[in-house]
Amino acid sequence: MNPVIRLAPVVSASRFGAYRELTIEAPEMAAGARPGQFLNICIQPGGAHLLRRPFSIARADRDGGTVSIVFDPIGLGTQWLGAREKADIVDVVGPLGHGFDVTADPGVDLLVGGGYGTAALAFLAAELEARGGEVHAIVGARSRARLYEDTILDESCASIAVVTDDGTAGVQGLVTDPMPEMIKRFAPRVVFGCGPMAMLRAMAAVAAEAGVPSQLAVEEFMACGVGVCWTCILPVRANGSLKHLRSCTDGPVFDGEAIAWA
Amino acid sequence: MGVDLAITLGGARLANPIVTASGCFGSGKEMSRFVDLRSLGAVVCKTVTPEPRLGISPPRGAETASGMLNAIGLQNPGVAAFREGDLVWLAERNVPAIASVGGHSVADYVRCIEALRGAAGLVAIELNLSCPNLEDRGFMFALSAERTAEVTAAARAASDVPVFCKLSPDVTDIVAIAEAATGAGADGLSLINTTLGMAIDPLTFRAKLSTGTGGLSGPAIKPIAVRCIWQVHRALPHVPIIGMGGIAGVEDAVEMILAGATAVAVGTANFYDPTATETIARALADFCEAHGIAALDEIRGQVKIEG
Numbered sequence: 001m002n003p004v005i006r007l008a009p010v011v012s013a014s015r016f017g018a019y020r021e022l023t024i025e026a027p028e029m030a031a032g033a034r035p036g037q038f039l040n041i042c043i044q045p046g047g048a049h050l051l052r053r054p055f056s057i058a059r060a061d062r063d064g065g066t067v068s069i070v071f072d073p074i075g076l077g078t079q080w081l082g083a084r085e086k087a088d089i090v091d092v093v094g095p096l097g098h099g100f101d102v103t104a105d106p107g108v109d110l111l112v113g114g115g116y117g118t119a120a121l122a123f124l125a126a127e128l129e130a131r132g133g134e135v136h137a138i139v140g141a142r143s144r145a146r147l148y149e150d151t152i153l154d155e156s157c158a159s160i161a162v163v164t165d166d167g168t169a170g171v172q173g174l175v176t177d178p179m180p181e182m183i184k185r186f187a188p189r190v191v192f193g194c195g196p197m198a199m200l201r202a203m204a205a206v207a208a209e210a211g212v213p214s215q216l217a218v219e220e221f222m223a224c225g226v227g228v229c230w231t232c233i234l235p236v237r238a239n240g241s242l243k244h245l246r247s248c249t250d251g252p253v254f255d256g257e258a259i260a261w262a
Numbered sequence: 263m264g265v266d267l268a269i270t271l272g273g274a275r276l277a278n279p280i281v282t283a284s285g286c287f288g289s290g291k292e293m294s295r296f297v298d299l300r301s302l303g304a305v306v307c308k309t310v311t312p313e314p315r316l317g318i319s320p321p322r323g324a325e326t327a328s329g330m331l332n333a334i335g336l337q338n339p340g341v342a343a344f345r346e347g348d349l350v351w352l353a354e355r356n357v358p359a360i361a362s363v364g365g366h367s368v369a370d371y372v373r374c375i376e377a378l379r380g381a382a383g384l385v386a387i388e389l390n391l392s393c394p395n396l397e398d399r400g401f402m403f404a405l406s407a408e409r410t411a412e413v414t415a416a417a418r419a420a421s422d423v424p425v426f427c428k429l430s431p432d433v434t435d436i437v438a439i440a441e442a443a444t445g446a447g448a449d450g451l452s453l454i455n456t457t458l459g460m461a462i463d464p465l466t467f468r469a470k471l472s473t474g475t476g477g478l479s480g481p482a483i484k485p486i487a488v489r490c491i492w493q494v495h496r497a498l499p500h501v502p503i504i505g506m507g508g509i510a511g512v513e514d515a516v517e518m519i520l521a522g523a524t525a526v527a528v529g530t531a532n533f534y535d536p537t538a539t540e541t542i543a544r545a546l547a548d549f550c551e552a553h554g555i556a557a558l559d560e561i562r563g564q565v566k567i568e569g
Binding site: 002003005042048049050051052093220221222223224226227228229230231232233234235242243244249262 | 285286287288292293295296308316317319320321322323324325327328329330332334337480481530532533534535536537
């Protein structure tokens with residue numbers, strides 16, 4: 001669907017461990033949103049910080065007409081957004097970007113998420129499961145408080161491996177540690193990933209080593225989110241040459257093997 | 263009732279004075295999801311060069327107070343692909359196009375202009391003179407009156423449509439550069455390009471742009487733009503000016519017209535409000551009606567300075 005710009009009321013604002021979840025009423029966005037797409041949200045309307053901030057869509061409730069995002073309130077924009085309450089109004093553009101490609105016939109897939117990046121994968125897991133696929137997931141974070149846990153993910157996945165840097169939940173280690181074993185055991189068609197760039201890079205390497213294609217949702221600074229500013233480019237190799245593709249309109253989901261990591 | 267907003271820009275007739283700032287609107291395709299391009303005077307496209315350019319490595323942008331820094335490195339598909347793709351797309355929709363051309367030598371600008379000759383729907387060419395001139399130790403053309411005149415004269419001779427020179431505010435005397443451009447045949451001026459800035463992350467000690475410095479845009483630079491337009495209009499009252507730099511609302515557009523602008527381009531505002539151009543174009547008619555302005559000629563350059 002074409003993205004829209006609108007003022008949307010907050011229908012719920014809640015805490016999720018260290019994270020915040022914001023659900024807004026935007027029926028046309030809920031109807032058209034695909035896993036991996038994002039919303040671009042204005043922070044501090046009328047203030048000196050003009051640029052919108054991009055957030056992966058964590059959930060789209062088509063019947064209820066709402067979309068949700070999950071974020072870590074660490075920066076200026078996320079703190080402002082984290083202070084929103086029910087009935088507050090936010091200025092949103094979306095849904096934007098290409099989501100994950102889920103058009104292949106149902107099969108076995110592996111989802112690997114880091115921190116709040118797992119939220120976008122919960123949306124994807126539900127979609128894959130609804131299409132008749134078998135979904136396995138590895139979810140990781142620095143610690144238990146930063147682990148994104150979600151009933152939708154639980155219900156959609158045949159198995160979930162939990163990993164934390166400090167061992168406060170699941171197994172101590174990195175999300176990439178269980179990947180070779182899970183790839184061997186479940187033989188997924190695709191590894192879907194969402195998380196910080198360094199983590200995505202490691203995921204891409206492990207998936208490539210195992211000969212499994214990966215689809216990764218990247219995070220880059222974006223001034224516009226709609227394809228015109230060319231600030232959010234990601235270096236990608238295509239047909240033997242390097243291209244600078246826009247994370248917003250050409251992504252944010254890219255083939256992990258094609259990304260030319262810095 | 264029925265304010266006539268039509269303007270003439272160095273011979274090019276536009277339905278209204280609201281256009282887009284180069285590099286802030288693509289060629290309109292992406293933005294047509296949010297605005298009716300026919301509501302604008304023209305689309306000023308992103309700068310093209312003779313050959314495709316990959317642009318610089320990220321990070322390419324950083325937010326600053328009331329603005330942003332960018333350094334893209336003129337990423338573009340090359341003038342030929344632009345003419346066959348975006349220009350045709352705009353012409354098919356009857357949207358007047360102004361092409362922005364750049365390069366590292368006078369010959370580069372001429373090559374671009376020659377490649378655009380006769381293109382349907384092309385109403386003017388804007389010379390992006392903030393490109394580094396490799397024939398002049400990498401200094402921007404717009405920093406020197408002599409280099410500005412040289413490239414403008416060559417461009418004017420090669421072009422079959424009006425030529426506008428987009429100048430940098432980062433000069434000691436912008437009037438001298440403006441006079442050099444018009445003296446060499448420029449049909450009009452675009453004021454202003456971004457002003458050079460820099461931002462550093464205090465925690466990592468890293469510059470926020472991969473190039474260190476970049477162009478500052480947005481409302482933060484609007485007073486600089488208004489000043490430049492006013493200075494140049496006062497010296498060259500008959501030269502049409504496309505004013506730009508921090509336009510975010512209709513009042514900003516009126517401010518630039520009062521300083522002397524004939525047209526007004528919306529830039530960075532497109533990034534955070536993708537409907538900004540159409541909103542401003544429609545609001546301008548309402549503003550004129552509400553304030554009893556029958557034509558924009560009545561207020562152009564009519565700033566009052568008292569004291």
